[in-house]
Amino acid sequence: MVFLLSEAIDKGGCDFAADGAAGIPLGAICDLLGVPESDRAHVLGLTSSTLGSHDADGTAADAWIAKSEILLYFANLARDRRDSGHADVIALLAGSRVNGFPLDDDEIMLNCYSLFLGGDETARLSMIGAALALAHHPDQWRALKRGETGIDTAVEEILRWTTPTLHSGRTATTDTEIAGHPIRTGDIVTVWNASANFDERVFDAPERLRLDRTPNKHCTFAYGPHFCLGAYLARAEIEAVLEGLRDRVADMEQTGPSRPVYSNFLNGLCALPLALKPA
Numbered sequence: 155m156v157f158l159l160s161e162a163i164d165k166g167g168c169d170f171a172a173d174g175a176a177g178i179p180l181g182a183i184c185d186l187l188g189v190p191e192s193d194r195a196h197v198l199g200l201t202s203s204t205l206g207s208h209d210a211d212g213t214a215a216d217a218w219i220a221k222s223e224i225l226l227y228f229a230n231l232a233r234d235r236r237d238s239g240h241a242d243v244i245a246l247l248a249g250s251r252v253n254g255f256p257l258d259d260d261e262i263m264l265n266c267y268s269l270f271l272g273g274d275e276t277a278r279l280s281m282i283g284a285a286l287a288l289a290h291h292p293d294q295w296r297a298l299k300r301g302e303t304g305i306d307t308a309v310e311e312i313l314r315w316t317t318p319t320l321h322s323g324r325t326a327t328t329d330t331e332i333a334g335h336p337i338r339t340g341d342i343v344t345v346w347n348a349s350a351n352f353d354e355r356v357f358d359a360p361e362r363l364r365l366d367r368t369p370n371k372h373c374t375f376a377y378g379p380h381f382c383l384g385a386y387l388a389r390a391e392i393e394a395v396l397e398g399l400r401d402r403v404a405d406m407e408q409t410g411p412s413r414p415v416y417s418n419f420l421n422g423l424c425a426l427p428l429a430l431k432p433a
């Protein structure tokens with residue numbers, strides 16, 4: 155992050171989405187999975203076409219092709235890691251046993267796929283949203299810079315404010331009722347995390363960005379058995395971005411129009427031109 159920010163500051167600014175945030179979560183997840191440097195640009199292109207497209211031209215078929223290519227990529231990598239003495243997460247999955255049985259190639263491939271899709275674009279959108287939020291809330295930016303706001307609470311408020319995953323769906327396994335609405339077995343129920351994070355019954359003035367907000371029981375990482383596996387990694391990544399901006403940038407300003415990702419599942423920007431003044 156320090157390197158990316160230094161480069162951007164030297165140039166006087168950057169597209170924070172493409173030149174700043176794009177490489178950070180992808181780099182972290184690729185390091186964890188041991189994806190070679192030479193494959194990373196290709197894999198980044200695939201993930202962008204899978205969940206949230208950068209433009210409206212991408213078709214559903216493009217997304218399915220990209221998903222299949224990612225699966226194929228990890229199937230090959232998993233096969234390679236079975237006995238090659240690597241020390242990454244794929245090698246760990248390849249060598250582990252569940253109830254005494256080793257994971258088969260499909261299980262390894264699907265675990266990698268979840269980690270990859272779960273961990274790249276979501277965290278990226280939060281970081282880009284963090285830069286946008288700070289550029290547009292000078293009081294909060296100053297409080298962060300002066301140390302009046304701690305990084306820990308700032309990370310949580312950025313997660314609430316940006317909510318990169320708009321919703322999650324589940325299929326009801328039994329007849330039930332939610333807030334007076336009958337739900338039948340087989341119905342699909344959708345939780346709108348983005349709405350829950352701005353619930354005025356839970357958050358005081360939810361429409362205000364307050365980097366020192368406590369408590370902050372946001373639903374950005376969902377809740378329950380499928381609570382985000384990468385929540386702590388995502389928090390560490392956002393923390394690094396906030397610290398980098400706080401310590402290295404004196405001022406930042408949006409210099410052109412931002413562009414939202416084209417998705418009804420992910421929320422955030424794929425372009426954010428920013429001028430950055432060195433601290």
Ligand code: HEM
Pocket residue numbers: 179183268269270272273274276277278280317318319322323347374375376377379380381382383384385387388
């Ligand atoms: C700001 C960043 C992130 C956001 C907003 C986010 C959001 C979420 C949400 C909402 C879920 C629950 C989905 C559901 O209930 O259907 C989830 C699950 C998951 N996330 Fe994340 N995530 C982030 C970062 C990461 C990272 C960095 C990784 C990987 C290292 C990751 C890997 C996963 C995995 C594997 C699951 C599935 C867990 C399970 O089903 O038990 N996520 N994430």
